[in-house]
Amino acid sequence: MIKLYIPKDESELAVIKSILESAEIPYYVRNEYFGSLYIGVAIGSINSKPIFVPEDFYEDAKEILSELVSEEEFEPLVENEEPTAVESLIGYVYDFLFKKKS
Numbered sequence: 001m002i003k004l005y006i007p008k009d010e011s012e013l014a015v016i017k018s019i020l021e022s023a024e025i026p027y028y029v030r031n032e033y034f035g036s037l038y039i040g041v042a043i044g045s046i047n048s049k050p051i052f053v054p055e056d057f058y059e060d061a062k063e064i065l066s067e068l069v070s071e072e073e074f075e076p077l078v079e080n081e082e083p084t085a086v087e088s089l090i091g092y093v094y095d096f097l098f099k100k101k102s
Contacts, residue, residue, distance in 0.1 A: 001028055001052040001087045001094075003075040004061055013049055016065060020053070025061050026058060026098075028052045028090050050075070054094055 004027075007013040013029065020027045035047050053061045062074055 001091050002055055002056065004051045004053050005065065005069055005074055006048050006050045013051075015068065016051060017066070019064060020061060020079050023060070023064050025057045025064070026054055026094060028060075028087065030084075030086070052090075053094075054091070 005016065007016055017027070017029070029049050029051055063076075
């Protein structure tokens, strides 16, 4: 999973989730529910809700969201970024369920 974008607020998150769902792009939102406990401005890892997509869908997701989000606002693609345990688990489950087995 690759970090795609960090929405500025709940309404932007809802719109982006709807767009990704309609395009059938799988995604994961870190702190989706827990982050809502801390109201106010998004502050780093406390209450921000970054959106992650599988590597295979990263470019498609950027293209679909390009009318809503400028190129500079997307999270930079970081090579060899260490995923969290939850991100790794989601990646493994996604690969198991959706990748073709050779």
